[in-house]
Amino acid sequence: MTNELFTQLMNSLIDGDPEATVALTQEALAAGIEPMAIIREGLMPGMNAVGDKFSCGEYFLPDLIIAADGMRSAMDLLEPELRLRQQTVESPGTVILGTVAGDIHEIGKSLVGTMLSANGFKVHDLGVNVPTNNFIQKVRETDATLIGLSALLTTTMTVQREIIQELTEAGLRSKVKVMVGGAPVTRSWAEEIGADGYAEDALGAVQLARKLSEAH
Amino acid sequence: MTKTIKSISNPKLSVNVLTAAEVRQIHTATLDVIENVGVRFPSNKALDILEAHGAKIDRDSMIAKIPGAIVEEYLALSPPEYTLAALDPQLDLPLDGNHSYLGTDGCGVEILDAFTGERRRTTKQDVSDVARVADYLDSIAFHWVPISAQDCPPDSRSLHELEAIWRVSKKHVQTESIVTEAEMRAAVEMSAILAGGREALRQRPVLSIMQCTYSPLAHDGGSLDAGLIAAEAGLPVGYMTMASCGSSGPITLAGNLVVGNAEVISALALMQMAHPGCPVYYAAAQTATDLRTGAYTGGGPEDYLFGAATNVLSDFYNVPLSMGAYATGAKEPDWQAALDNSLSAFMAVATLSDMLLGAGLLHGSRILSYEMLMMDSEIWGILHAMFQGIVVNQETLALDVIRSVGPGGNFLGQRHTRQHMREHWQPTLIDRRPYNQWEINKDGSRVWALQKAQQILQEFHPDSIEPQVAAELVKIISKVEAGGFSESGQKQ
Numbered sequence A: 001m002t003n004e005l006f007t008q009l010m011n012s013l014i015d016g017d018p019e020a021t022v023a024l025t026q027e028a029l030a031a032g033i034e035p036m037a038i039i040r041e042g043l044m045p046g047m048n049a050v051g052d053k054f055s056c057g058e059y060f061l062p063d064l065i066i067a068a069d070g071m072r073s074a075m076d077l078l079e080p081e082l083r084l085r086q087q088t089v090e091s092p093g094t095v096i097l098g099t100v101a102g103d104i105h106e107i108g109k110s111l112v113g114t115m116l117s118a119n120g121f122k123v124h125d126l127g128v129n130v131p132t133n134n135f136i137q138k139v140r141e142t143d144a145t146l147i148g149l150s151a152l153l154t155t156t157m158t159v160q161r162e163i164i165q166e167l168t169e170a171g172l173r174s175k176v177k178v179m180v181g182g183a184p185v186t187r188s189w190a191e192e193i194g195a196d197g198y199a200e201d202a203l204g205a206v207q208l209a210r211k212l213s214e215a216h
Numbered sequence B: 001m002t003k004t005i006k007s008i009s010n011p012k013l014s015v016n017v018l019t020a021a022e023v024r025q026i027h028t029a030t031l032d033v034i035e036n037v038g039v040r041f042p043s044n045k046a047l048d049i050l051e052a053h054g055a056k057i058d059r060d061s062m063i064a065k066i067p068g069a070i071v072e073e074y075l076a077l078s079p080p081e082y083t084l085a086a087l088d089p090q091l092d093l094p095l096d097g098n099h100s101y102l103g104t105d106g107c108g109v110e111i112l113d114a115f116t117g118e119r120r121r122t123t124k125q126d127v128s129d130v131a132r133v134a135d136y137l138d139s140i141a142f143h144w145v146p147i148s149a150q151d152c153p154p155d156s157r158s159l160h161e162l163e164a165i166w167r168v169s170k171k172h173v174q175t176e177s178i179v180t181e182a183e184m185r186a187a188v189e190m191s192a193i194l195a196g197g198r199e200a201l202r203q204r205p206v207l208s209i210m211q212c213t214y215s216p217l218a219h220d221g222g223s224l225d226a227g228l229i230a231a232e233a234g235l236p237v238g239y240m241t242m243a244s245c246g247s248s249g250p251i252t253l254a255g256n257l258v259v260g261n262a263e264v265i266s267a268l269a270l271m272q273m274a275h276p277g278c279p280v281y282y283a284a285a286q287t288a289t290d291l292r293t294g295a296y297t298g299g300g301p302e303d304y305l306f307g308a309a310t311n312v313l314s315d316f317y318n319v320p321l322s323m324g325a326y327a328t329g330a331k332e333p334d335w336q337a338a339l340d341n342s343l344s345a346f347m348a349v350a351t352l353s354d355m356l357l358g359a360g361l362l363h364g365s366r367i368l369s370y371e372m373l374m375m376d377s378e379i380w381g382i383l384h385a386m387f388q389g390i391v392v393n394q395e396t397l398a399l400d401v402i403r404s405v406g407p408g409g410n411f412l413g414q415r416h417t418r419q420h421m422r423e424h425w426q427p428t429l430i431d432r433r434p435y436n437q438w439e440i441n442k443d444g445s446r447v448w449a450l451q452k453a454q455q456i457l458q459e460f461h462p463d464s465i466e467p468q469v470a471a472e473l474v475k476i477i478s479k480v481e482a483g484g485f486s487e488s489g490q491k492q
Helices: A002-014 A018-030 A035-055 A061-084 A107-118 A132-141 A157-169 A187-192 A202-215 B020-037 B044-052 B068-075 B124-136 B157-168 B181-195 B198-203 B221-233 B253-274 B301-317 B335-350 B370-386 B399-405 B415-423 B435-441 B445-459 B467-481
Strands: A094-099 A122-125 A146-150 A177-181 B056-058 B063-065 B082-084 B093-095 B099-104 B110-112 B119-121 B140-144 B172-175 B207-214 B237-241 B280-284 B321-324 B355-359 B367-369
Touching: A002 A018, A002 A035, A002 A061, A018 A035, A018 A061, A035 A061, A061 A107, A094 A107, A094 A132, A107 A122, A107 A146, A107 A177, A107 A202, A132 A146, A132 A157, A146 A157, A146 A202, A157 A177, A157 A187, A177 A202, A187 B119, B020 B063, B020 B068, B020 B253, B020 B301, B044 B056, B044 B063, B044 B221, B044 B253, B068 B253, B093 B099, B099 B335, B099 B370, B124 B140, B124 B157, B124 B370, B124 B445, B140 B355, B157 B172, B157 B181, B157 B467, B181 B198, B181 B207, B181 B221, B181 B467, B198 B221, B207 B221, B207 B253, B221 B237, B221 B253, B237 B253, B237 B321, B253 B280, B253 B301, B280 B301, B301 B321, B301 B335, B335 B355, B335 B370, B355 B370, B367 B370, B370 B445, B399 B415
Parallel strands: A094 A122, A094 A146, A146 A177, B099 B140, B099 B355, B110 B367, B140 B172, B172 B207, B207 B237, B237 B280, B280 B321, B321 B355
Antiparallel strands: B056 B063, B082 B093, B110 B119
């Protein structure tokens, strides 16, 4: 019975059916299954299978995003239960994310956020057109070790440099690794402004975040 | 400096991409979206105008729901024809529905240096250099700002780009990089100096303005405010959707057209509400999202179809179209680039899109390549020849010469051949040499394209405007940099 439920949970993620993922998670909790077991035996194998299918080219981004939505909804149900038991899921790191001031472009940044969450990172998404000071404030307030700055316009790219300068002036530069992205952003720009890394797409951002977290 | 422009007109070839009934369906669905879902206009100025003309406004979300009949009523005020003026009237571009013109692509951030081959960030000098090459080529009818002058301050960069182009070329300029009111006011003033005053500018707009929408179903506040100022001055204004299937638009092509169409026509209707009869145009560069990476594709069958479909829509609304064609996603001027740029340009021209954007960039409009610019120019030459089609009359049926040559002879030495042979297209980059000749250096189109570009860069130094006129432009730019031209008179 329990094993069958785990298989169904896994398949709900693979099949891209978040409503089923939520219903099955509720069912498992009601059946008295430990939340950590639900994660390790049902949800994680499902996410890993989706990831594998994506890696070999069978699955597309919407498959990943819809599975990640299901995972997120299930975790919303499971996290209060984990807290009751004083358990935590291991995370590779905490990331602050946002599109810089003057720029309202959201899709790329949000995709990076989804992919980071799906890969276990804790993500503080500050949204779009984020005042520079909000980034600085968030670095102060949280235990984040990574910050991701998105800019789609050639005129707002320069704000990425300003934020890095502000971090330095606030004495926070050593606390966080800075990742930059967005269509006009290039490796040479990242190097010029003293960012720690740059990725061209969301999967590249996850790899970069992993690398920078390990180095931290 | 070229004195003629190679435009394509009276094409003998055509494609049918959407039936009249299908266009109707797209239009009806679009009005449904604008009226019931709404479009976000994050500008109080824009919302005030929309509200005064019958739209339902939500000030918190800044979403306007405009009744379909009102959208139609105001769109109908758009002039169907007008002329994009050039500093040299011989280079004027009548947008009369019977011409396709090619412009450069924009707005790239890197360039492959013509002499060192190094890939580096773009500067104002690069803007000027690319404009010189574009000015030289008769295939390029107008300039888009091809690359960003990244060594100039962000809040006056767009004006430095215009200055750089105007200094070397008398062709029409369409800029896509002005997104603030202050810069737009300054650009109007700069254009007025070139045209000989504000009223002369209205008659002969030497500058046209392209603004981007923010898909799905939203606009950028700065773009709206800047567009309104341009429309007031009589500069042609277009709004470009880049709705991308599967991310910023529905995955289906028809649905993506609906979303993009809603963005564009809602903005054009706003311009007509504010300044009835002002020249506007439709602009689009819709594409498909790469489903494996989320990236902009820049090419592929979906893009090619959009290139033709969008022109059918703009024809339905009876406004000119500025269409994102060419603009390959390829990293080098290679097989992919040639394929993308040929097919996308073909589809756009086959429906007689008025303005095509554009030549010269790689990697989804990010990296300027002089080789690509020369190759894109050659593609245009091929299309120019193809769209003349096959002429059938007594002379071309060639019965006399067929009779005189007869079975088994040849036509090489015939007067008829000599009379008509120069009507055939001749390559400058396509390699038709014997194999043995090719084998000596194993060179070809890429090498020749670069050599030609290098030669133009070294030898062609056109002067467009008088030094004192240039000095006036520079003065205006300095004023913007000192905080002038913003509404309050203060730097924003």
